[in-house]
Amino acid sequence: MSFFWREVGLTYLHVSNISAAALRRSLKPDAKLAALKREEQFIKMAKWANGKAGDVKLLYKDQA
Amino acid sequence: MLFRSALVAVRSAANFSARRLYASEAGSGGKLRLNFALPHQTILKDFEAIQVNIQSSEGDMGILADHVPTIAQLANGGVIEILAADNKPRKFFVEYLFILPHTAQSSSPVSGGFAIINPDSSLNINAVEAVAVEDLDAEAARKGADEASRKMNASGASEKDKAEARVEFELFEAVLAAAKV
Known part of the structure; x- marks a missing residue:
């Protein structure tokens, strides 16, 4: 089976996340509030050198 | 079917x-x-x-x-x-x-x-x-579907943008179908 989104170069993960985000937006206010908190994702990173952690940096999705 | x-x-x-x-x-x-x-x-x-x-x-x-x-x-x-x-x-x-x-x-x-x-x-x-x-909001999904269908048919949108809008549209339609039950 071929998928229309595959034909324009979207990946399964990408499509799945679009779909999940759309689902979060179609919730009743209470549930939506909790769900939208999950939307924000980030990576916490630090570069280690000589056995010591460097500065901790937060990377957000739009900076990736 | x-x-x-x-x-x-x-x-x-x-x-x-x-x-x-x-x-x-x-x-x-x-x-x-x-x-x-x-x-x-x-x-x-x-x-x-x-x-x-x-x-x-x-x-x-x-x-x-x-x-x-x-x-x-x-x-x-x-x-x-x-x-x-x-x-x-x-x-x-x-x-x-x-x-x-x-x-x-x-x-x-x-x-x-x-x-x-x-x-x-x-x-x-x-x-x-x-x-x-029970947590699905049909009203919100209806609004989302309208917006997604607008994006799907927007002139000047790339094929990729249209495909993303279609994914959203399908999801909202499914929410509407489920919320009616």
Whole structure:
């Protein structure tokens, strides 16, 4: 089976996340509030050198 | 329904293949054990269900204990209905997910967006997002669908943008269908 989104170069993960985000937006206010908190994702990173952690940096999705 | 007859064909084909062994060898004791997990939450763990209904792209599917390990893909957005002995209705709405056969006898692979029917009648469902059907807001979905369809038909939008809008549109339509029930 071929998928229309595959034909324009979207990946399964990408499509799945679009779909999940759309689902979060179609919730009743209470549930939506909790769900939208999950939307924000980030990576916490630090570069280690000589056995010591460097500065901790937060990377957000739009900076990736 | 066309999809339905295709599914029947797939099922009867599976009955005659070597895969049949998995169902007949299953030592489940007639019980379906369900694991239902999201990245941020375990909804059900080792839950004893009588039947699990899912909406696959090939039609609706009811999964009982000793089900033949099957491949089916859920449509973009669908309801998972879990029937248990306590008769308490449990309905969840999930975005995209797949059903995969599990061919090895070892522990089951777990990845995002898949449901796996194992030979021992355990069923693993993993999705990025799942919510209770009661929490769906038809009004919000209607607005989302309108906006997505506008984006889909916008002139000057790239094919990629249009495809993304179509994914959203399908999901909102599925939410509307589920919220009406």
